[in-house]
Amino acid sequence: SSSFNSKDHPHRRYNPLLDEWVLVSPQRAKRPWQGQQEEPLPNVQNQYDPKCYLCPGNSRVNGVQNPQYEGVYVFDNDFGALLSEGVTFDKTEDELFKTEPERGINRVICFSHDHSLTLPEMSVEAITNVVSVWKEEYQNLGRLDYINHVQIFENKGAIMGCSNPHPHGQIWAQLSIPSQVARTQQNLKNYYDKHGTTLLSDYLQREIGINERIILENEAFVALVPFWATWPFETMIISKMPLNSLLAFSHEDQVLFAQILKDLTVKYDNIFSTSFPYSAGIHQAPTDLESHEEWHFHMHFYPPLLRSASVKKFMVGYEMLAEAQRDITPEQSADILKKKFNNSL
Amino acid sequence: SSSFNSKDHPHRRYNPLLDEWVLVSPQRAKRPWQGQQEEPLPNVQNQYDPKCYLCPGNSRVNGVQNPQYEGVYVFDNDFGALLSEGVTFDKTEDELFKTEPERGINRVICFSHDHSLTLPEMSVEAITNVVSVWKEEYQNLGRLDYINHVQIFENKGAIMGCSNPHPHGQIWAQLSIPSQVARTQQNLKNYYDKHGTTLLSDYLQREIGINERIILENEAFVALVPFWATWPFETMIISKMPLNSLLAFSHEDQVLFAQILKDLTVKYDNIFSTSFPYSAGIHQAPTDLESHEEWHFHMHFYPPLLRSASVKKFMVGYEMLAEAQRDITPEQSADILKKKFNNSL
Ligand SMILES: O=P(O)(O)O[C@H]1O[C@H](CO)[C@@H](O)[C@H](O)[C@H]1O
Numbered sequence: 001s002s003s004f005n006s007k008d009h010p011h012r013r014y015n016p017l018l019d020e021w022v023l024v025s026p027q028r029a030k031r032p033w034q035g036q037q038e039e040p041l042p043n044v045q046n047q048y049d050p051k052c053y054l055c056p057g058n059s060r061v062n063g064v065q066n067p068q069y070e071g072v073y074v075f076d077n078d079f080g081a082l083l084s085e086g087v088t089f090d091k092t093e094d095e096l097f098k099t100e101p102e103r104g105i106n107r108v109i110c111f112s113h114d115h116s117l118t119l120p121e122m123s124v125e126a127i128t129n130v131v132s133v134w135k136e137e138y139q140n141l142g143r144l145d146y147i148n149h150v151q152i153f154e155n156k157g158a159i160m161g162c163s164n165p166h167p168h169g170q171i172w173a174q175l176s177i178p179s180q181v182a183r184t185q186q187n188l189k190n191y192y193d194k195h196g197t198t199l200l201s202d203y204l205q206r207e208i209g210i211n212e213r214i215i216l217e218n219e220a221f222v223a224l225v226p227f228w229a230t231w232p233f234e235t236m237i238i239s240k241m242p243l244n245s246l247l248a249f250s251h252e253d254q255v256l257f258a259q260i261l262k263d264l265t266v267k268y269d270n271i272f273s274t275s276f277p278y279s280a281g282i283h284q285a286p287t288d289l290e291s292h293e294e295w296h297f298h299m300h301f302y303p304p305l306l307r308s309a310s311v312k313k314f315m316v317g318y319e320m321l322a323e324a325q326r327d328i329t330p331e332q333s334a335d336i337l338k339k340k341f342n343n344s345l
Numbered sequence: 346s347s348s349f350n351s352k353d354h355p356h357r358r359y360n361p362l363l364d365e366w367v368l369v370s371p372q373r374a375k376r377p378w379q380g381q382q383e384e385p386l387p388n389v390q391n392q393y394d395p396k397c398y399l400c401p402g403n404s405r406v407n408g409v410q411n412p413q414y415e416g417v418y419v420f421d422n423d424f425g426a427l428l429s430e431g432v433t434f435d436k437t438e439d440e441l442f443k444t445e446p447e448r449g450i451n452r453v454i455c456f457s458h459d460h461s462l463t464l465p466e467m468s469v470e471a472i473t474n475v476v477s478v479w480k481e482e483y484q485n486l487g488r489l490d491y492i493n494h495v496q497i498f499e500n501k502g503a504i505m506g507c508s509n510p511h512p513h514g515q516i517w518a519q520l521s522i523p524s525q526v527a528r529t530q531q532n533l534k535n536y537y538d539k540h541g542t543t544l545l546s547d548y549l550q551r552e553i554g555i556n557e558r559i560i561l562e563n564e565a566f567v568a569l570v571p572f573w574a575t576w577p578f579e580t581m582i583i584s585k586m587p588l589n590s591l592l593a594f595s596h597e598d599q600v601l602f603a604q605i606l607k608d609l610t611v612k613y614d615n616i617f618s619t620s621f622p623y624s625a626g627i628h629q630a631p632t633d634l635e636s637h638e639e640w641h642f643h644m645h646f647y648p649p650l651l652r653s654a655s656v657k658k659f660m661v662g663y664e665m666l667a668e669a670q671r672d673i674t675p676e677q678s679a680d681i682l683k684k685k686f687n688n689s690l
């Protein structure tokens with residue numbers, strides 16, 4: 001029998017952030033595709049759309065009028081998944097029917113007044129303003145005594161459930177630590193307790209040495225395809241220093257983060273010459289007043305596309321029931337992301 | 346402040362099979378929808394399609410010709426995610442770059458020679474034949490010494506990545522216990538060790554008493570919307586007896602399972618008067634020669650639709666990064682599923 005080679009042989013890789021495995025099937029990229037094709041986003045948008053509920057001056061569904069804002073604008077989601085009011089609740093200890101009320105705040109953050117833009121098309125200065133507002137929101141929401149976690153994220157593209165192309169993201173702040181974050185935190189903590197360094201510091205140092213999956217690097221951040229990536233073009237931005245949240249960012253860090261955000265999203269747009277859809281979000285320390293030395297700032301990008309602007313990876317039957325599965329290796333994806341020419345503004 | 350009510354207030358519910366929570370936002374179903382619409386499946390199909398690589402007598406991409414089969418037909422996937430050959434491998438203990446070769450077999454199972462059918466449109470007798478073949482495959486694959494887990498599943502509909510409407514499912518048999526199954530097994534085992542009964546026996550007994558989320562019931566099986574359902578119309582079929590795999594099914598059990606499969610999928614088709622897409626699959630004991638008293642046969646249905654045949658639930662930013670989230674309560678979904686009239690064949 002031949003000897004193992006990760007370019008040709010099916011294998012599993014371990015994700016130490018989630019304590020789970022992903023099945024990698026390099027030989028499978030060759031299979032023919034006869035399935036669903038996605039409608040690519042229309043690329044041409046006006047700078048102002050009178051029907052868009054996020055554009056300056058327009059009215060939202062509930063009648064509230066947006067101000068004539070310039071740059072970044074944040075407001076409470078009119079149809080939030082959370083409500084800020086507390087309710088009284090008699091806790092019962094029932095192993096099989098455990099439930100608890102949840103309390104929180106959902107915010108919408110418009111990245112720009114300009115309806116036609118996306119992050120990669122904005123200037124580093126304008127993106128730096130977005131990062132500053134993320135920091136402010138994390139701080140202000142996190143300060144509320146009933147808010148223990150602040151999730152900052154963006155769903156980009158209709159294929160990712162985004163119902164409006166106006167550049168925007170969301171912030172869900174809540175009482176509980178959400179399940180995925182709790183798992184990551186446990187794994188980070190186990191590692192920190194064992195080694196006295198953050199998992200991602202040690203991982204990043206190794207990745208810089210290997211230099212196979214790194215896409216971009218500046219003085220403060222690295223963007224790479226993680227060894228255990230599950231989505232075809234999944235990436236992570238990791239801070240070089242073990243900063244545990246946005247609060248530890250200097251102004252310089254904010255600019256450098258904006259820079260790498262722009263460069264990475266430009267690379268994405270160039271892969272399939274399309275406005276590249278993704279869900280992305282920041283993982284950082286919960287706001288529960290613990291010290292959280294184990295936390296290390298990072299941002300995940302989970303893009304759905306696989307073969308072209310219109311063919312995505314389906315995480316379905318096997319993936320939902322058994323294990324995440326990918327067809328091209330993380331190293332092949334990194335090569336594709338690295339080689340594309342930077343032809344943005 | 347008002348007192349908690351699961352019909353009006355956001356809350357979290359605990360999934361004891363996966364040891365994670367789901368955020369339930371009953372108030373959110375009211376939000377307007379301006380996002381992506383799905384193309385419903387074309388409903389009219391011919392009984393034989395000369396271009397279908399699953400129809401009897403046709404040639405597959407690799408040139409192999411299907412026999413003129415009647416009923417169920419199983420073969421090895423021409424583009425499997427797994428390969429059956431073993432490879433040699435030097436195991437290294439590296440916490441951050443853990444990897445291992447994986448070995449296995451991917452099978453495709455055509456449910457019928459008739460290209461135009463779907464499970465709900467097949468007779469109970471014909472579905473019983475599918476169940477028998479599932480049992481046979483589980484037994485034969487599981488007997489191989491390097492196969493420790495057999496995942497039986499179906500992706501139905503283009504929206505679930507299914508590239509061919511010919512009624513079929515898949516079977517992925519492999520060396521390792523996949524991550525989701527390993528987690529479920531751990532939770533089932535903890536429960537069994539503590540109580541001496543299977544988690545799902547106790548759960549089912551409670552659900553039968555409450556009778557709020559049960560959709561269908563016969564002598565051997567129950568179909569219900571689990572208390573912790575994440576997908577809008579997620580359901581589970583659970584055996585009444587703690588059978589730990591298909592091997593424990595009598596012929597009568599196979600017929601009763603076929604019956605409930607038919608009735609449940611008919612209910613699905615009736616919700617939005619469409620051929621209802623889903624990913625579904627069986628969770629049962631691994632084939633690793635352990636006794637697995639903790640396992641209790643069940644089948645999960647994860648359908649993507651939310652509001653209509655063309656509007657699905659997007660499990661995206663918050664869900665991928667933080668926690669599963671749903672808009673209508675499991676009890677509301679159960680009501681919708683229960684009330685629909687059975688108007689199939
Ligand atoms: O095997 P198929 O039908 O070509 O592929 C489909 O099911 C597989 C198993 O869930 C997934 O990995 C693929 O993404 C999906 O398109």
Ligand SMILES: O=P(O)(O)O[C@H]1O[C@H](CO)[C@@H](O)[C@H](O)[C@H]1O
Nearest residue numbers: 161163658659661662663664670
């Ligand atoms: O809040 P939106 O943009 O209306 O909704 C989108 O993002 C949410 C958070 O990831 C998801 O729960 C929704 O399914 C998705 O359509």
